[in-house]
Structure formats: C-alpha cells, structure tokens
Amino acid sequence: MDRRILITGGRIADGLGGEPRSGDVLVVGERIAAVAPPGRLGAAGASLLDATGLVVAPGFIDVHSHADNAPLLPADDVGKILQGVTTEVVGNCGFSLAPAADEHRRALDEHLAQLFPPVKVRAARSGKDAAAWRDFGEFLRVCDAAGHVTNYCPLVGHGTLRIAAFGVADRPASVAELRLMVRLLDEALEAGAFGLSSGLIYPPGRYAGADELARLAARLGPRRIYATHMRSEGLGLADAIDEALTIGDRAGCRVQISHLKAMGRPAWGAVVPALRALDAARARGCAVGHDAYPYTASSTLLTTLLPPELLTGSHTEILDRLRRPDAAALLADAIGHGRPGWDNRIGSTGWQSVRIASSASGRFDGLTLAEVAATLEAPPAEALRRVLVTERLRVTAVTFGMSEDDVAAVLAHPSTMIGSDGAPPGVSGKPHPRGHGAFPRMLGRYVRDRRLVPLGPALRR
Template sequence: MTPNSQLLTGAQLADGTGSALRRADVLISDGTIAAVEPPGTLSHRLGRDLPGRDLTGLVLAPGFIDAHSHADNAPLLDEPDTTKIRQGVTTEVVGNCGFSLAPRSTEHADTLPAFLERLFPPISYTWTNFHELFARTDAAGHVTNHCPLVGHGTLRIAAMGMAGRTADDTALAAMRAALDEGMAAGAFGLSSGLIYPPALFAGTAELRSLAEVLGGDGIYATHLRDEGDHLLESIDEALRIGQVAGRTHVSHLKAAGVANWGKIGDALTRIARARHLGTPAAQDVYPYTASSTMLTSVLPADFLGAGAETLIARLGSPAGRAELRAELGGRDDWDDIRIATTASHRHEGSTLHEIAECTGSEPVDALADVLVQERLRVAMVHFSMREADLELALADDHTMIGSDGLPPGTGGKPHPRLYGTFPRVLGRYTRERGLLHLPDAVRRMTALPARTFRIPGRGVIAPGNAADLVAFDPAGVRDVGDYESPARRPEGVRWVCLAGRTVVEDGNYLGGKHGRRLTPAP
C-alpha cells in the first residue's frame, strides 16, 4: 500500500446501487477505491498499522451528484463555494436550463453578460468559446467536480442576440458549430430553458437540428417550454428532441399552478412510454414546493424579445405599464412571488403583494418598479406546487436529485435548496416520511445520475472508482435553512472525501479546491 492509503471501518455501506445496507470496510489509495471487503478482512490481510478512520454509526455512500446545478461561476468566485460540498455533493452537472457561460461571440459580446446578470453575479468575461472558458475555470480550480452542459440559450445569444424570431440558416449553422466546439472541449450534452428569452422563440425544429450534433448518443436536458397549463405537450416536445439527441432528461419536473396540480402522474407516464419505445428518458426533482428563477420570467413573452435597455425602457413607460397591466392584471398569486435577491439587496424576502402594499401601488406596478430599479437583476422564489405531486415525482424509480439553486455569490435570501437539498431528501423524505428507502435514496443521488450523464468513475463504491465519498448520520441528517433564513448549513453530514482527500470534517469545510472538471465516459 502507498503512503496515501486509508482504511475506512465501522460504517454501514450504501454503495450506490440501491442494494441493502451492509457492513464493509473500504480501502482508499492514491485517490481511488482500492478494495471493498467484509469487516476485518482488510486489516487482517494488510496489517493493523494502516491509517484508518472509524465511521461507526454512520452510513458511507458515494459522493452525491447534483444532477441540476447552476454553479457554473463557482470557480470564478473570490471565496470557495461550499454550499454543495457541505451537503455531501462531490460532483455537479452545470450549464443547465440553457445557461452556460460560453460561447460568447464578438457581435453580441455585451448581450450575454447583460442577460446572465439577471441570474448570475457579475462576471469578467475573457473567453469566447468553451476551450477558453474551461482553461479559465480549470486554472481557477473547483471545490467540487463539474460536468458542464452546453446551453441552448447561450448558443442563441452568440448567434443572434436576443432576437425574438426564428433562426435562419446562418444562425443555425453558427449554433451547431459552437455546440460541436463545446462537445469537443469536453461538455456532457445540450441543455435548454424554453421559458427564457431568447430560447423561448426557438421552435422544435431548431432544437432537433442542434440535437443532431450529439450524434444520436448524447443527452438533451431541458427546462420544459411550459411546466403548467401545457406541461404534457411540453414533455412530448422534449421527448421528440431527445429522441434525436439519444437521451432525454427533464429538469426539475413539476406541475406549476393550482389548475395543473395532479398532472404529474400523466407526465411520468409519458416519460415511461418513451423509455418503453426505446428512448432513454429520466428526470430530476428538488424536494421543495417552491421554485426559483429570474423575476423577468413573470413577464409576458412579447416583452422579452429585446435587449436589457429596451426592456427597462418599456417597463418604465406609461404605455408599457398599460400593456403589462392588460396582460398580467388577472394574476392572483402576487403573494406567492417572493423576492430572493436583487442587485441592491432591497426588497429581499418580501413578496410582490407586500411591496405593492408598502408603496401604495398595484402588484403589476411593483413588479415593473423592482425590475426597473434593479436593472432586471432580480431573482424570485415562487410558491406554485403541491406536496402530493412532489412526492409522486420523487418516488418514481427514474427520478434523481437536483438542487437547482441560484448561482452562488448573489447573496440575499436565495431558495434554501441551495443549502439543503440532499440532506432534506435523506431526512424529511427518507427517514421521516418513509417515501424512499435509504439505499434507494442514495442511488438517486449517485449511480442513477452517474449513469444518466455518463460521469466516469463515480456513483458506486467499487474498486477502481474515484474515492469521492460521504459519511452521514442516518438518524440526524437534515436540512436546517428555510425561506426566511436559507443560508444555514445542514446537519448530519459528518465527513466528505474528494479523490481520497478529506474536505469536510464534522460538517466543517477544510478549505482548498480539490475538485476538477470531468469529461464524459465513452
């Protein structure tokens, strides 16, 4: 054994496959898992002077994989982003919902930063393509492993700005070429966010054309075109696109809005039918009944086909306000829309209804005022789902777990899922409610996303795999943060190991950047 070997003893093993918990000792050496054997076998064979760690009373699992992250910017932050590693997450799939940090074209160089600042904190863009972006982030270092996707929205901005029209042949060729460059640089697949501009102006044919670049064996991950009234039709569209790509992944599956509660069963049936017909398809879920995204997503589509300055001017004009009132005046969920973060940090934690009452205005005007004052840099939390639908989606065998947290570094009062998603599944939905058995809950966080996204050497505790591991207290693991005080680290995640190196001890992050950007398995 090398000097970098360590023997883990005493734990119950949840190996990622969904098999029953079992007692086993795990030997890690030079960043990989060297052996997994019955208790006492390894120490007897190798000698008792081997450095060891006693994990008695804990469950040892593969490092969790966040199937839906927006931490693309994490390597570029001044301070390490510890929101995921303290949950036991060692790998994140980033570039979701059509938002990737590349490509960035010369023609629309300023458009991408202006758009992404509605969600991401300000970033100094020094790259144009994925090879350059990855060189920058790799040099900066990663707290967790990253598996990047290519964002369709970013492709569209690079090719045609925020234009609210169908892509012509020239723009489509540019998007295909940029996607091909991203895949050659090491991206894992294509993502889309079809409620966001400019992606919402793309037709199915555009997305199928891009999916062709993946060669029939890639993955298409999508924030559906509609998660409410047209949920089922949107799933059908996603599956048609995914059939061309090779595999379909539905991001943060939900049924939003009271009128749509109860549709999750039909949604899962459609996805299952696609699998039966030969197209691999799955979904991720976050364990909360509120969503979170940029506040501009509340605006009607006809407001969104323009750049930031044009939109701000329209929202501030009497004519624009009149149009907005005409289109949104019938909404009655203003008390369900809570401001999460703003550029100035005003209004954070307040609902649009509360802001309207304080200012003596109508909620539609409060919406427009906040967007104008903050120059569109506003994120929200939206309470729009019901618990029964969430539990039905979570219980499906093909559901994995994604945090879908806001990009780190925005401050404010972001959705608590950024800090507590994985402990919440293990605590609330596994231990307390019994919706999932613990080994299967771990499978959804490990082997299932590893197989779905073809993440190499991770997801199962087996010899030869990377020593990315987490040990947690099954009786005490839980999320702590709520919507008023979200930035609270979870409890019960005792130890996290990344490539054989201890990075979290007793819930405390030990510092440094020991993750890396991964590339897809063949």
C-alpha cells in the first residue's frame, strides 16, 4: 500500500499567488491526495507531520540551474532540495553536457572544464565511460540510469551545439554547419530537451549572430524556450533585450531572459527601462519571461573580463594570445580606456570588486584581483594575465557590480522568476553562495524582512 503522510497545523500556499491559509495536506504515495481545512482529514494509517508555525508550499522551480552534472556525481546533490527546489532547468548560458562529436571532443572538454568539475564519476563505477556519450538522448539515458534528486528539465546549450557541429571557429556558421546544428538540435528536442540556451558573452556562443540563433530557435516551436545569457548586461542591456525579443519574434518561440541585471556603476538603473521593455513586449503578445537571483554580486568565468581582442578564437588561441609579451599592456589599456560596445566590468567596478571563486590549482581562491596583484607583486593587469595563463583559463570569479536598488526592483517585479545560477555541484573553491542560498535569501531577506513581495505571490515565482 502507498505510504500516507498527513501534514497538519501549517499554513498552505497554493503556489498560484494566494496568501497561505490554515489547513491540512494528505499525501498518498507520490501524490497530494487531499487539501482541507484543519482537522477534516482522517489520520488513519498515516504518519503525521506537524507543520505548526510553518508554511506548506509546492516545490520551487529553479529556472536557471547549472546542475546538469548532478545525476553523475558520486553522492546525491542536495543543494537545491534543501532550499525547497524540486525542479531544475539545466543547460543554461550556452553550456550543456551534450551533444558531443568525436572530432571536436577536445574542444568541448576544454569548454566544459571551465564550468563543470569532471563528470565521469558515478557512471565510471557502472563500468561505462560517462563522457563517451554523443547525442543528447544517450546523455539523458546515462543521467536517468544514475538517478535524479530533483525533476530535470534540460536545455541544449548553443555553445555546446556549435562545438559539436564545427568546433570553436570565430565566425558565423556556414550553411552546412547550420544544417548540422539544426539536425543535432532536432535530435535533442526529440529526445526530451525543453529548449535552447545561449551564452553570448562566452566563446563560442559570442561568435554567433542573431540570424544563426533565430534559425536554431525556430526549431523550438511555440512551447519550448529559448533562454539567453545576453550579449550585454551593462550599458548595452537595452540592445541585448531587443536582440532576444527579435530572435523570439522571428523564431515564434518563448524567450527567457536569464539573470536580468545591470552590471557596473555606469549601467545602474538600466533594469527599470529593461523591465518596462519586457512588460511592453508581453503587452503586445510576446511570450517572454525573465529570472534573477537575489544578490548584488554575480559570478562567471574570469575570461569574460577580457576585452574582445583577447577573447577570440579557440581556448588554445586565447591562451597563446595571453602568453605574448604585449598581452598585459593591451589588457591594461583596454581596461583603462574601454572599447566600443564592450562591457568593461573591471573598469566599471574596480580590481577590488572581483574575487576569484575557483581556480584549477585552488591557489587563488578567495582573493580579489587587487589582492592577487599584491601577492604576485605585479600590476593588476599583469596579475590577471598570469592567473589566467597559469590556471589555463579554468578560473571563475565573483564580481560585486550591481546596485541593491536594481536587485530590489527586479525582484519586486511580478514576472520575475527566481533562478539560482549556482555553480555546478562538485565545483571546488569558494563559489558564489547563490547555489545554496538563492531561495531562502529571497524568502528571508526580501519577502519576510524587507516585505518587497507578499509571501503568496513570492511562492508563485
């Protein structure tokens, strides 16, 4: 017989935006069998769970997760479930663990190693080489066999898709390459992918124009999503939102703006017109959503702080360019003077605002770039260059670059979903706390303490 659990004494949130009301919940097996006013449900044969003083809510959705590798870890990843999250949308920012092609395996490994820890562990125990999958369906079968803690909604990363089709070339896709990407994407969607994600600040995603993205997104149909880490989250935010909406219009798919924010002091305040533009798009019938995490610090690959002339080509080409004798001077010049159309995040936040979260050797973890420079007794641009070269680009950093007012404005908006954007589980070092704290922080700091959003509507998001 199915296990029966009676949850009593709590206030029940329906997840549709209503304020929580007193009541009891009966769970039979894996289903909610009944919800009723206090004392109405029979307790026969049920184990009792006393929720007095607590709120009982449906599981949360982490709409922006990077826990693609969670099923492949040796131990269960409980970072999300302990926050009340029961569903995760993974494969974001252009990074997914499939599809893969043998001829571009090395490029894909280098690309993914910037974000993910090694992903072979659990599958290796079962005797299979987990990283040997090629198509998306095979990857999902490996994950399903390993087992999930939360419900898993995978997106196909555009960066991964591009590498599988033609490596990391810094140019638009040819007709044949685009056709191959379309075929691989179609296979992934057929196998169960929920949509496509792009990461337009990262190689190789940033090498694609709107045309390539719209042609791919056109395969999604009206129900799946195109989630995008946009080309700019600084002074170019408005143009970046335009690009995303245009791609959605052309493709006829749903659009999700990932981790909406304005980075760097010169861009502060830009979230207000951005939210207005998104509302206007919704009013004219665009199916566009957006998400955010409740922190003023962001986190991403340290390479994204490089100016465009250094962040081009393959992983090896970027490293070679950084090894040249003139690289530090070029870096100092770009950060000191800026470049047209480039989000100069160090220039707009300062060397002390960028803190290294994880590095391949671990030796820089927890230090700001200003502290790294002092430790290495080098000018900051040279210190940044040396860190990237010695760690072979495998460095992530936390940047303190948003304003509290902007974060509050985004979180207060009724259409903002919460997405943790946490580092993949198993990453070492000192990662941004959002992966373990985004949902409690939203409910504790912004809902309970600051009363930015009432509890019922907050639980809906």
